[in-house]
Amino acid sequence: MDRNLIIAGGGIGGMAAALALYRAGLGFSLYERAPAFAEVGAGMSLWPNATRVLKTLGVLDQLMAVSEPVSQFNLLRPDGRMISAIGMGGYATPALCLHRADLHRCLRGPLPADCIVGGQRLISFAQDADGVTAKFASGLEVAAAGLIGADGINSIVRTQLLGTVSPAYRGYCIWRGIASDSEGIVRGHISETWGAGQRFGILPMGGGRICWYATRNCPPSRPDAPEGRKHEVLQLFKDWHRPIPALIEATDESMIMKNDAQDRQPLGRWGRGCVTLLGDAAHPITPNVGQGACMAIEDAACLTKSLLAAPGIAAAFYSYEAKRKRRTAYVGRQSRRIGAIGQWENRWMVSGRNFVTRLVLSHTAEMGLNAVYAYEV
Numbered sequence: 001m002d003r004n005l006i007i008a009g010g011g012i013g014g015m016a017a018a019l020a021l022y023r024a025g026l027g028f029s030l031y032e033r034a035p036a037f038a039e040v041g042a043g044m045s046l047w048p049n050a051t052r053v054l055k056t057l058g059v060l061d062q063l064m065a066v067s068e069p070v071s072q073f074n075l076l077r078p079d080g081r082m083i084s085a086i087g088m089g090g091y092a093t094p095a096l097c098l099h100r101a102d103l104h105r106c107l108r109g110p111l112p113a114d115c116i117v118g119g120q121r122l123i124s125f126a127q128d129a130d131g132v133t134a135k136f137a138s139g140l141e142v143a144a145a146g147l148i149g150a151d152g153i154n155s156i157v158r159t160q161l162l163g164t165v166s167p168a169y170r171g172y173c174i175w176r177g178i179a180s181d182s183e184g185i186v187r188g189h190i191s192e193t194w195g196a197g198q199r200f201g202i203l204p205m206g207g208g209r210i211c212w213y214a215t216r217n218c219p220p221s222r223p224d225a226p227e228g229r230k231h232e233v234l235q236l237f238k239d240w241h242r243p244i245p246a247l248i249e250a251t252d253e254s255m256i257m258k259n260d261a262q263d264r265q266p267l268g269r270w271g272r273g274c275v276t277l278l279g280d281a282a283h284p285i286t287p288n289v290g291q292g293a294c295m296a297i298e299d300a301a302c303l304t305k306s307l308l309a310a311p312g313i314a315a316a317f318y319s320y321e322a323k324r325k326r327r328t329a330y331v332g333r334q335s336r337r338i339g340a341i342g343q344w345e346n347r348w349m350v351s352g353r354n355f356v357t358r359l360v361l362s363h364t365a366e367m368g369l370n371a372v373y374a375y376e377v
């Protein structure tokens with residue numbers, strides 16, 4: 001096949017799909033609406049299910065050089081006492097914390113430059129017996145054998161296929177920031193601290209950089225406090241254990257990102273004929289288990305395998321969708337459930353939650369995490 005697949009969207013999902021197709025010798029062109037790939041984004045975690053795929057794509061060594069391997073996950077109370085700890089060893093490939101921009105650079109590094117076209121926003125597509133024609137805001141029209149919509153949570157491809165449905169807001173917002181190394185950080189240890197209607201996470205990501213995230217229950221699209229984001233987060237977490245206040249203090253206000261926690265109910269169909277979806281376009285999930293990008297990376301590997309195995313594009317897309325639907329719905333459900341419990345506000349429920357979590361976390365976590373992390377595409 002020669003350049004006959006179109007990938008719309010060059011985020012982690014689109015770029016992982018491009019790399020997987022490239023390694024398999026399948027032709028494609030990727031169209032991204034942004035004119036250039038900026039150093040945007042925050043810190044993130046990549047779990048063994050995704051690093052296993054990235055190893056097969058030949059980029060794990062580069063990723064290891066720009067990330068911090070995770071050896072332990074600690075769940076804490078706001079005063080710093082441990083609720084539970086889970087060891088992260090024992091998987092074939094490591095869990096990593098890193099900057100999204102570094103992951104993106106590692107994915108696009110091996111790709112020929114002429115396969116990636118920036119500054120092209122997809123506005124619609126048309127299918128016929130020969131394939132699909134993608135139409136861009138610039139007036140460009142490109143005919144291809146198949147279209148992969150990797151254009152994120154507000155996907156144009158999904159909207160044209162399945163109609164407009166707003167994402168579901170899950171009741172809390174998330175701030176993210178990056179601070180330089182702070183006292184009290186143990187390398188390789190990531191943590192989440194559970195309060196009442198608030199959580200704080202710490203992810204050391206190598207190179208002296210610490211990614212943090214913070215949540216609070218609030219209405220959707222809540223505007224920033226007049227004093228600014230940093231002040232608001234500091235006020236919410238100023239009495240929490242070390243080094244939480246210091247990490248917020250050490251973060252540049254302009255670099256603090258804020259998102260609403262949102263996802264979508266699993267879709268009945270991901271595509272039609274020679275058009276399909278990948279990553280957040282198909283299955284956005286809340287960030288509680290750090291698996292959104294990991295699912296997109298799994299999608300990329302599965303889609304490529306299906307294309308190599310099936311007799312045609314439509315059959316391959318159908319087989320890919322059938323394989324991925326259950327897995328992504330399961331992980332999305334787990335993430336939503338953990339987020340809902342983590343955001344409980346009632347004092348008695350919070351005490352009960354912490355007590356039960358301390359008793360059962362290591363056992364249930366082992367089973368639950370294995371189901372997610374040991375998965376092989």
Ligand SMILES: Cc1cc2nc3c(=O)[nH]c(=O)nc-3n(C[C@H](O)[C@H](O)[C@H](O)COP(=O)(O)OP(=O)(O)OC[C@H]3O[C@@H](n4cnc5c(N)ncnc54)[C@H](O)[C@@H]3O)c2cc1C
Nearest residue numbers: 009011012013033044045122152279280287290292293294
């Ligand atoms: C607070 C937060 C924390 C997270 N933490 C983690 C984590 O630790 N680990 C993890 O695995 N995941 C995490 N995620 C989820 C992860 O960020 C997403 O699942 C992942 O980035 C989805 O990648 P994607 O390529 O599918 O979509 P996107 O990253 O949204 O990329 C879509 C791309 O398509 C482009 N595009 C959009 N529309 C068009 C168009 N019409 N034409 C052309 N191009 C278009 C966009 O510019 C963009 O480049 C987190 C998410 C949030 C909100």
